[in-house]
Amino acid sequence: MAKLYWEDFSAGQVIDCGRRLVSADEIKQFAAEFDPQPMHLDEDAARATPAGGLIASGWHTCAILMRMIADGFLLEAASMGAPGVDEVRWLAPVRPGDELMARGTVLATRASRSRPELGLVSMLYEVFNQAGTCVLTERCTQMLERRETASLAKAASA
Amino acid sequence: MNYFEDLKLGERVVLGNYTFTAENIKTFARRYDPQLFHTDEEAAKHSHFGALCASGWHTAAAAMRLIALFNQRDLAERKARGESVPKIGPSPGVRDLRWVKPVYVGDCVTYASEISELRAGRRPEFGLVVSQVTGTNQNGELVYSAQGSVFVERRTPAPSN
Numbered sequence: 001m002a003k004l005y006w007e008d009f010s011a012g013q014v015i016d017c018g019r020r021l022v023s024a025d026e027i028k029q030f031a032a033e034f035d036p037q038p039m040h041l042d043e044d045a046a047r048a049t050p051a052g053g054l055i056a057s058g059w060h061t062c063a064i065l066m067r068m069i070a071d072g073f074l075l076e077a078a079s080m081g082a083p084g085v086d087e088v089r090w091l092a093p094v095r096p097g098d099e100l101m102a103r104g105t106v107l108a109t110r111a112s113r114s115r116p117e118l119g120l121v122s123m124l125y126e127v128f129n130q131a132g133t134c135v136l137t138e139r140c141t142q143m144l145e146r147r148e149t150a151s152l153a154k155a156a157s158a
Numbered sequence: 159m160n161y162f163e164d165l166k167l168g169e170r171v172v173l174g175n176y177t178f179t180a181e182n183i184k185t186f187a188r189r190y191d192p193q194l195f196h197t198d199e200e201a202a203k204h205s206h207f208g209a210l211c212a213s214g215w216h217t218a219a220a221a222m223r224l225i226a227l228f229n230q231r232d233l234a235e236r237k238a239r240g241e242s243v244p245k246i247g248p249s250p251g252v253r254d255l256r257w258v259k260p261v262y263v264g265d266c267v268t269y270a271s272e273i274s275e276l277r278a279g280r281r282p283e284f285g286l287v288v289s290q291v292t293g294t295n296q297n298g299e300l301v302y303s304a305q306g307s308v309f310v311e312r313r314t315p316a317p318s319n
Contacts, residue, residue, distance in 0.1 A: 034219035036226050037247075050247070058249060059222045063190035063215045070192055079193055080206055082214060084256040090249060 002078035005147035006119030009106050017072030017102035017125075020064060022056060024096035030060040055093040061100075061136050062088060065127055068102040078145035080118050085140040092135045099130045107139075117149040159232060161244045162276070162285035162312040170272040173224040173291075177266045178212045186216040211260040217267065217302045218255065221291050224269045225306075244311035250286075255304040259295070267293040267301060274305060282315040 024043070031040030035057035038045035046054040056064075094100065107122040120141050127136040159165075180199070187196035191213035194201035202210040229246070236243050261267060275288035287310050293302030 030219075034223045036223070036230070050245075057222065058251075059215070059219045063186075063219065066213070066215050067190045067192075075192065081193075081195070081260075082257065084214075084254070085252075086255075087251065087253050088255070089251040 002076065002145070002150075004073060004077035004144070005150060006078075006109065006111075006121065006144040007147045008077075009109050009121045009144070011106050011108050013106040015073055015104040015106070017065075017068040017104060019099055019101050020068055022064065022094055022096065022098045022100060024054055027054055027056045027060065027094075027096060030063070031057050035059055051093060054096055056095070058088070058090040058136075061090065061094050061127065062138070064100065065102055065125055065136065065138060068100070068127075069104065069125065072102070072104070074142075078147075078150060080143040080145055082140055082142045085138055087137075087139045089137045090135070091137065092129070092133050094129065094135050098135075100127050100135070101129075102127045111146070112143075117146060118143050119146050120144075159229060159244060159246055159310060162287070162310045163314070165273055165276060165285075165287060165310065167273055167276060170270060171228065173221070173228045173269040173271055175266050175268040176220040176224060178216070178220075178261050178263060180210060180263045183210060183212045183216065183263060186219070187213050191215055207260050209262055211262050212265075214255075214257040214302075217257065217261050217293060218304065220267065221269045221293060221302065221304070225271065225291070244313075245284075246310055247308060249306065249308045251307060253305040253307075257302060259299055259301045261293075261295070261301050265301070266296045268295075269293045269302075271306075278316055279309055281309075282312075282317075284309040284311055285316075286310075 039049040039051040039055050040057045043054050105124045107124055109121050112118045122141050125138040126134055129135050184197055195205040195207045196213045199210045271289045271291045274290045277286045279286045288305055288307045291304050291306050295301050
């Protein structure tokens with residue numbers, strides 16, 4: 001049963017999405033499947049690239065942030081997915097052993113005009129490493145069920 | 159990839175295709191996006207998606223896979239012909255990523271890339287190439303699009319001003 005609905009989000013709210021350690025194995029595993037380039041695949045090959053050592057694929061960092069968002073609050077929310085992401089910036093490399101910290105800030109909320117059962121939440125996510133360097137920012141819109149319509153639907157089916 | 163000066167707006171390549179299976183959808187989702195409509199067929203049936211569908215980040219990662227493999231093949235061919243090749247990377251980010259339609263089990267998505275913008279970068283040796291990357295399913299429906307960007311080396315450094 002979802003605990004968080006669209007109504008529970010408001011502009012200015014900051015959501016802590018916890019911490020996550022990134023290992024060399026995880027970096028290499030993701031890269032082998034989704035971003036097979038030398039700087040993501042193998043320490044020795046990576047040293048010869050401008051990255052100077054193994055770094056995570058930017059898409060891997062996006063996927064890690066998704067998991068932090070899921071564990072941080074989304075799995076407890078009445079999520080209806082997301083239409084997309086306005087912007088992702090890869091600001092600094094993520095290296096093995098980095099401990100990432102993520103936080104989300106609610107930029108705005110609005111009801112959907114065409115679909116009364118859902119509301120939209122615009123978010124800015126920021127990911128920092130253990131040195132406090134921002135490694136990634138993401139601006140996106142998430143869709144959440146509205147409590148009012150969810151309880152009406154539940155009452156109708158009871 | 160050509161050197162920055164030799165790239166043209168509107169230049170388009172088909173990168174290849176990726177088939178989404180129940181297995182690869184759930185494996186990705188269990189690791190990175192464990193919402194029930196990506197991890198559990200039964201629960202997904204009762205969600206607004208109506209069936210198990212891929213995480214949007216899985217559809218994006220599949221595009222990256224095909225881009226990397228395409229560049230690998232291209233690099234090998236150019237080296238075999240004895241051409242000199244530009245340095246590529248890194249990517250500063252991506253814009254306007256759109257998950258236009260859900261991607262379901264069995265969908266085969268063909269990805270393509272078209273150059274949408276060519277700009278000077280901060281470093282004179284590189285230019286910034288923005289490409290519209292799209293994913294189209296087996297029914298010809300657009301399911302994914304994004305404006306990716308990457309730095310590509312110039313043959314001759316841009317004059318400083």
